[in-house]
Amino acid sequence: xxxxxxxxxxxxxxxxxxxxxxxxxxxxxxxxxxxxxxxxxxxxxxxxxxxxxxxxxxxxxxxxxxxxxxxxxxxxxxxxxxxxxxxxxxxxxxxxxxxxxxxxxxxxxxxxxxxxxxxxxxxxxxxxxxxxxxxxxxxxxxxxxxxxxxxxxxxxxxxxxxxxxxxxxxxxxxxxxxxxxxxxxxxxxxxxxxxxxxxxxxxxxxxxxxxxxxxxxxxxxxxxxxxxxxxxxxxxxxxxxxxxxxxxxxxxxxxxxxxxxxxxxxxxxxxxxxxxxxxxxxxxxxxxxxxxxxxxxxxxxxxxxxxxxxxxxxxxxxxxxxxxxxxxxxxxxxxxxxxxxxxxxxxxxxxxxxxxxxxxxxxxxxxxxxxxxxxxxxxxxxxxxxxxx
Amino acid sequence: xxxxxxxxxxxxxxxxxxxxxxxxxxxxxxxxxxxxxxxxxxxxxxxxxxxxxxxxxxxxxxxxxxxxxxxxxxxxxxxxxxxxxxxxxxxxxxxxxxxxxxxxxxxxxxxxxxxxxxxxxxxxxxxxxxxxxxxxxxxxxxxxxxxxxxxxxxxxxxxxxxxxxxxxxxxxxxxxxxxxxxxxxxxxxxxxxxxxxxxxxxxxxxxxxxxxxxxxxxxxxxxxxxxxxxxxxxxxxxxxxxxxxxxxxxxxxxxxxxxxxxxxxxxxxxxxxxxxxxxxxxxxxxxxxxxxxxxxxxxxxxxxxxxxxxxxxxxxxxxxxxxxxxxxxxxxxxxxxxxxxxxxxxxxxxxxxxxxxxxxxxxxxxxxxxxxxxxxxxxxxxxxxxxxx
Numbered sequence: 001x002x003x004x005x006x007x008x009x010x011x012x013x014x015x016x017x018x019x020x021x022x023x024x025x026x027x028x029x030x031x032x033x034x035x036x037x038x039x040x041x042x043x044x045x046x047x048x049x050x051x052x053x054x055x056x057x058x059x060x061x062x063x064x065x066x067x068x069x070x071x072x073x074x075x076x077x078x079x080x081x082x083x084x085x086x087x088x089x090x091x092x093x094x095x096x097x098x099x100x101x102x103x104x105x106x107x108x109x110x111x112x113x114x115x116x117x118x119x120x121x122x123x124x125x126x127x128x129x130x131x132x133x134x135x136x137x138x139x140x141x142x143x144x145x146x147x148x149x150x151x152x153x154x155x156x157x158x159x160x161x162x163x164x165x166x167x168x169x170x171x172x173x174x175x176x177x178x179x180x181x182x183x184x185x186x187x188x189x190x191x192x193x194x195x196x197x198x199x200x201x202x203x204x205x206x207x208x209x210x211x212x213x214x215x216x217x218x219x220x221x222x223x224x225x226x227x228x229x230x231x232x233x234x235x236x237x238x239x240x241x242x243x244x245x246x247x248x249x250x251x252x253x254x255x256x257x258x259x260x261x262x263x264x265x266x267x268x269x270x271x272x273x274x275x276x277x278x279x280x281x282x283x284x285x286x287x288x289x290x291x292x293x294x295x296x297x298x299x300x301x302x303x304x305x306x307x308x309x310x311x312x313x314x315x316x317x318x319x320x321x322x323x324x325x326x327x328x329x330x331x332x333x334x335x336x337x338x339x340x341x342x343x344x345x346x347x348x349x350x351x352x353x354x355x356x357x358x359x360x361x362x363x364x365x366x367x368x369x370x371x372x373x374x375x376x377x378x379x380x381x382x383x384x385x386x387x388x389x
Numbered sequence: 390x391x392x393x394x395x396x397x398x399x400x401x402x403x404x405x406x407x408x409x410x411x412x413x414x415x416x417x418x419x420x421x422x423x424x425x426x427x428x429x430x431x432x433x434x435x436x437x438x439x440x441x442x443x444x445x446x447x448x449x450x451x452x453x454x455x456x457x458x459x460x461x462x463x464x465x466x467x468x469x470x471x472x473x474x475x476x477x478x479x480x481x482x483x484x485x486x487x488x489x490x491x492x493x494x495x496x497x498x499x500x501x502x503x504x505x506x507x508x509x510x511x512x513x514x515x516x517x518x519x520x521x522x523x524x525x526x527x528x529x530x531x532x533x534x535x536x537x538x539x540x541x542x543x544x545x546x547x548x549x550x551x552x553x554x555x556x557x558x559x560x561x562x563x564x565x566x567x568x569x570x571x572x573x574x575x576x577x578x579x580x581x582x583x584x585x586x587x588x589x590x591x592x593x594x595x596x597x598x599x600x601x602x603x604x605x606x607x608x609x610x611x612x613x614x615x616x617x618x619x620x621x622x623x624x625x626x627x628x629x630x631x632x633x634x635x636x637x638x639x640x641x642x643x644x645x646x647x648x649x650x651x652x653x654x655x656x657x658x659x660x661x662x663x664x665x666x667x668x669x670x671x672x673x674x675x676x677x678x679x680x681x682x683x684x685x686x687x688x689x690x691x692x693x694x695x696x697x698x699x700x701x702x703x704x705x706x707x708x709x710x711x712x713x714x715x716x717x718x719x720x721x722x723x724x725x726x727x728x729x730x731x732x733x734x735x736x737x738x739x740x741x742x743x744x745x746x747x748x749x750x751x752x753x754x755x756x757x758x759x760x761x762x763x764x765x766x767x768x769x770x771x772x773x774x775x776x777x778x
Contacts, residue, residue: 052702052710080698080710082726113695114727173682173699214681215604216696217703292603292681292765293562293773300774306502307605309469310562313441314606321441321469337471338503376681378770384682385689385766 001138004154008165008186010038010228013141014133018125020118021075021111032125033072033144034096035184036133040066040103041226042193044200048221054078055085056107057222059093068102070184070224071095071126074145074169078109078117079219088117095123099130106224110169110182111147113219142167145182148383149260155252159245161232162189168253172262172384173216181208183223183253188231189242195234199243200225207250210282211372213261214380215290223250258372263379266298267355272312273368274361280317281369284360287315288371295376301350303343305333312360323363328356390527393543397554397575399427399617402530403522407514409507410464410500421514422461422533423485424573425522429455429492430615431582433589437610443467444474445496446611448482457491459573459613460484460515463534463558467498467506468608477506484512488519499558499571499609500536531556534571537772538649544641548634550621551578557642561651561773562605570597572612572642577620578631584623588632589614596639599671600761602650603769604679612639647761652768655687656744661701662757663750669706670758673749676704677760684765690739692732694722701749712752717745 006013015030043066047057055078071092078085093105109117129136129144136144142152148171156165166185191199200223208223225246234242258267270288275281288294291311297304305326312319326334329349333341350356395402404419432455436446444467460481467474482494498506518525518533525533531541537560545554555574580588589612597612614635623631647656659677664670677683680700686693694715701708715723718738722730739745 049705050699050702051705051708052698077695080695080723080727082711113699114723116727216680216682216700219699219702291605292769293605296770296773299770302774306466306469309441310439310502310608311605313439313608316438316440319440322471334469334503338469338505376770377774378767380681381685381688381765381767381770384685385691 002154003156003165004138004142004167005035005165005184005186006137006141007156008163009188010230011186012036012134013136014129014131015136015140015144016125016128018121020073020121029146030144031073031075032122032129033141034069034126034129034133035141036069036100036102037226037228039228040068041228042191042196043067043106043224043226044196046200046204046223048218050217050219052080052219054109054220055081055089056109057220058086059089060106060108060222063104063106067104067106067226068100070106070108072108072145073122074147075111076109076115076117077111077113077220079113081114081116084116088119091119092122092126095126096130099127108182108222110145110220142169145169148172148262151260153253153256155249157245157249162187163231164245164249166249166253168257170257171260172214173218181221181223181257183208185223185225185249187227189227189234190229190231191227191234191242195239196225196227199239199246202243203247203250206247207254210370211254211258212286212289213258213374255372258374261374262383263377264374265377266375268298268373269355269357270371270373271359271368272362273359274363274365275367276365278367278369281367283317284312284315284319284362285369285371287311288360289373292376295373298356298375299377301347303328303333303346303350308358308360309334319362320364325361325363327359329353391543392545392554393527393531393556394424394554394573394575395526395530396545397552398577399619400575401425401523402525403518403520404525404529404533405514405517407462407510409462409510418535419533420462420464421511421518422530423458423515423518423522424530425458425489425491426615426617428617429457430617431580431585432456432495432613432615433582433585435589435593435612437607439606439608441469441608443498443609444470444478445498446609447475448478449495449497449611452493452495456493456495456615457486457489459495459497461497461534462511462514463536464500465498465504465506466500466502466609468502470503470505473505477508480508481511481515484515485519488516495613497571497611499534502608531558534558537561537651540649542642542645542649544638546634546638551576552620553634553638555638555642557646559646560649561603562607570610570646572597574612574614574638576616578616578623579618579620580616580623580631584628585614585616588628588635591632592636592639595636596643599759600643600647601675601678602647602763644761647763650763651772652766653763654766655764657687657762658744658746659760659762660748660757661751662748663752663754664756665754667756667758670756672706673701673704673708673751674758674760676700677749678762681765684762687745687764688766690736692717692722692735692739697747697749698723708751709753714750714752716748718742
């Protein structure tokens, strides 16, 4: 069994079948998730920076102090739903408090934008999830928040004196860009709130903020990190160790989102090194990662270095063509200019790799940044051109 | 016959068949173009802002004073080709000067990145083009610069006392973004160089800088505007009239690029109005125009307003959900929240329109901006995933 947030000491999960979206019902997949902590938990959160924020985001942004858990639904994003949406999100959190006899809950939704929540179904599903608290283990909580995802996404890390476990969802509308995707992470480590905030932001920059599927930023992105404090005490001295563990879990979750990118057949790891500073590296990597011409070339297993160099230059971060080096896998394709290589060999490497390594050395400094992206395929177009159902 | 730059008094065009790219030969399409002005012409130019600039861009950027014309080839971009590329671009310009017995020439290339120019073929084709000067009329000069374009692109406007005519090419790697695409425009109006510069920049903002196909910026983008001065004198008083005419020609050329966007079946006109300032309107319109989720919804004729509103918010230009209104065609779909509409009717409008109008009113001010984009289709993926040939 793959472990996730339910395996973190002090966390219990329950799921419900509300039939919020017809297709979820067909798949026999739960659409509602309640996560409860044994005792009130400190938490940290990062939210989408989209100007248009879904109702649950607005409601969760107001939560201060400790929380008793999270309530979430899939199939309906409760976004662009006005005052009624806010009232519905508030009710989801309150109902979960009442039924569990606990304190405040964070709330999250994911799915179609612009439809009002079918609250009868949601209420029924929350009641069911609460009744079943403790029964949803491993991948089951992650299944309850899937939409176009094709597999549930969990990560778990047993560290020295504490554990970190989490779940996430996402496959399209992925370009967190200073916000993040829907992800719920728990730890039993005892971390004071300010350190928890710092750790989440730091880990986030290299995980959820370093991926893209389609450059589209969601109205519902959020990451919640809850700490029950049942495990080891994390002070300033243990901080960097804690962040490393958290990063590992969050990077694993972020990787799974890209791997499950809508229609994707390949993951590409775009590493930009030799940059003057991290921001330069990040921007160049991001521009390459977003380029539809690079993404279609990945799909075609075409080592089209010209498109990669053109995308890097389009970032307008002052790269110097004459200094730039480019490798795909172990193959050097460009070193201040075209170099000789056997194209068939590189194409074969791309065909045989589920994960393609692209390394761009700017030779301007010593900073680096790695961005994850996926290929752009017929299936991405099919999935997103089909009429909403 | 559709008129273009060859129909502007004082301009002569000739084309040559070099066989620079095998496919061009197969199509029996010329791949080399020489444009000569009867007498030395004032000119203005805008170039790609990509850090990686093709050799002909670097060479043309150095040209000052008057020019006698333009030499261009398709099938090979002469980009990322190092010192040899520069020497080749310089030779193209010099050879054209020698063969015509004229002054300096601007030079441009378009096609595959990273391959050295086959100079034997290029020399032969330039000689042929010079020999045939005056024979290429109407769409023929535009045909010589086509790559993945499916039709030649020309525009012509007869104004009071002068004419403006131009040609352009482009179908993929289109996101000029403060630079522009390959376009050659001629006028017989007599415009002093500073005014000519100002006019080109002004017209460019609303034409080539207001379109996107795939968000990828080329290494070779450039627009050349040449004025022979045989026609009407344009001073400060006639300036705005001249700019209007120039805009009309450049907007027509820009529109044709989007219409011919790789794999595109629909053009969408994204109009953002009620903005605090033009820049806010431009950025929101651009974010919508670039969104793959919006572009696939256009292909699917799905009036998915949620994706449009989410993309508008992702621009992070401070839009206010409660104030925002959205129309597709004449249909109001969102007014600070969902409004009732017949989805089938809107979808039918999208199916029946080659050009879909999307209007987003931010209700924050009185400025507006219109961006042109196209849909994202299976064919875009096919064209760009296929191995280079």
